[in-house]
Amino acid sequence: MRGKYTKKTFALEIFAILLALVFLVPFYFVIVNSLKSFPEILVDAAALPSKLLFSNYREVWDILNFPRVFVNSIVITVFSNIGIVIISSMAAWKMVRSPGNFSKILFVFFVSAMVIPFQTVMIPLVKLGGLLGIMNSIPGIIVMYFGFGVPLSLFLYHGFVKSVPIEIEEAAKIDGCSQFRVFWKIVFPLLKPITVTVIILNTLWIWNDYLLPLLVLQDASLRTIPLATSSFFAQYTKQWDMGLAALVMGITPIIIFFLFLQKHIIKGIASGSIK
C-alpha cells in the first residue's frame, strides 16, 4: 500500500480530498445559515449569506445563558476526570502489585460491568440518588461519573501498570518510602501516557453526555451544554436562525479542544479501544 508517490497515488489523493470536502458539507450548512435571517434560510439554504448577521448569536448567548452552562460543563468534566484518574489509577496499581485470586476476581467484577447499559441502572439510580441527597447538584453528578468511569479507566490502567517495571518501586520501598509516596512520586508519573488516554476518553464522554445530566440536573442554573441546547430546541422548534447559532456555539469548545490535542486524541482513542 505504502510506497512511492505515483500518478495513481495522486489520483487517490484528489479523490480523498473530495471525499473530505463532502464530509465537511454539514458544517458549511450550519455555519453559513447561522449567519442568516430566518426568511433568508427558507429561500436558499445552500447560498452564502447576503450579509453577515451576528444578532442570532447575541440573542442565543443570552437565552442559553451560555457562560453559565459552559462553566457547568467545564466544572463537571474537569472534576469528574480528576476523581476518576485518582481512584482508578490507585486501584489498578494495587491490584496488579498484589497478585492473587482476590485481585483477579475483583478485576473481572469491575470489567464485566462494562456490559451493563446505562438504561439498566438509570431508573433505580434516580431513586438512590434521591436517598443519598446527590440529585440536582453538580458535586452529585460528579460523584456519579466516578462510579460510571471506573470500569474502563481501571481496565486501561491495569493493562498499562503490568508493563511498568517493579524494580524502581522496590528500591524506594527499601529506602523507607510509604506506599502513598511510592505511588504518587514514582509510579503515577510513569503512568502519564495512559493517563492522557483515560482523560481524553472520559472528557469526550462526559462533555457530550446528555442522559445522566437530564436525569440528575433539574435546575436551569445547573444545565450543561447538551442539556441547555435540547431545552432550547424544545422551546424554539424549527427556528433555525437561532437554533443553528446555538449549535455552532455548542460544538465550538469541543472542536477547539480536539484541534489542539488531535494527535493525542486520535492516538489515545486508538490505543484505548485496542486494549
Place this chain on the structure above:
Amino acid sequence: MKTTFDKSTNSETVIKTKMKSITKTQKRMRKILSYAAFVGPALLFFIIIQIIPFFMGVYYSFTSWNGVSSAVEWVGFDNYKQIFTNDERYYDSFIFTTKFMFAAVVISNIIGFSFALILDAALKTKNVLRTVFFLPNVIGGLLLGFIWQFIFVRGFAAVGEITNIGFFQLPWLGDATTAFWGIVIVFAWQISGYMMVIYIAALQGIDTSLIEAAKIDGANLYQMLTKIIVPLILPAFTICFFLTISMAFKIFDLNLSLTGGGPFNSTQSVAINIYQEAFTLNNYGVGSTKAIIFFVIVAVFTTVQVMLTKKKEVEA
C-alpha cells in the same frame, strides 16, 4: 536449676513466637489496610453507583412501582408477561433497533475500513484528512442530531433544487424509511472516522514485505485484501464490530434529537422506549423490567460476538 532454665527458655521462645505472630498479623493487617486504601475508593463508588442500582433494578422489575409512592407492590412475573405478550411498541422498538444495528455496523465499518485503506497510501494530506474524517466523532450525539435535522430538512432540499438528484428530493425524516436511513447516515458519519483510526493502527502493523511479495507474485487488489490484509488485521475487526454493535444497539441521544422516535414511533430505539416508559409514563416497575431484558440481550449479543470473532482469529 535445670528446670527453671528450661522454663525460662521455653517462655522465651513462647514470647518470641508470640511476637513473631503479632508482627505477622500486624503485617497482614497493614497489607489489608493498604489494599483497602488503594482499591476501596474505586470499589465504593463503583458499587454505589452501578452495582446497587443494578440489583435494585432487578428487584423493581418484579414490582408495580410508579416512582412516586413509597408503596412498592410485588407483582411477580406480571411485568415480564405483559411485555412479552402485550407490548407491541417495545417489540417494534427492538425490531427497529436490531435492523438499525445491522445497517449501521455494516455501513460504518465499510466506510471506516475504506478510509483507512486510502489513508494508508503515501498521501501528502494524510494527517489533515485523518483529522477531517475523525472530526464528527468528538461532537456529541445530541448536537449532531439537531445539526442533521437541519441538513436533511433544509440542506438536502436546497441541494435537490440545484442538482435535481432524486436522492435529495426524498421526504427526508418524513416517513419511516427515510427516517431509518437518516439515522443510519448520521451514525455512519459520526462513527466511521473512529473505526478508521482503529483500522489504520492495525494496517500500520502489517509487515510491508508481505504486501511487496504478494505484488511481485501478481496478486490483485481483491486477492491482497481477502488473502492478506483482512486475515492479518482480524483483531481490529473484532474491536470495531464490538464497538459499533454496542454503540448502535444503545443508541439514544442521536435518535432523540434527530427524529424523536418518529414519525409515528417508527424509529423509536429500545433506549428511548425504556426512558419513556419510566420517566414520561411514570411506570418505573415496567420500565425496570424492560431495562433488565435490554441488559440480558446486550450481554448475550456482545459475548456471542466476541466469542465468534475470537474463534475466527484462532482459525486464521
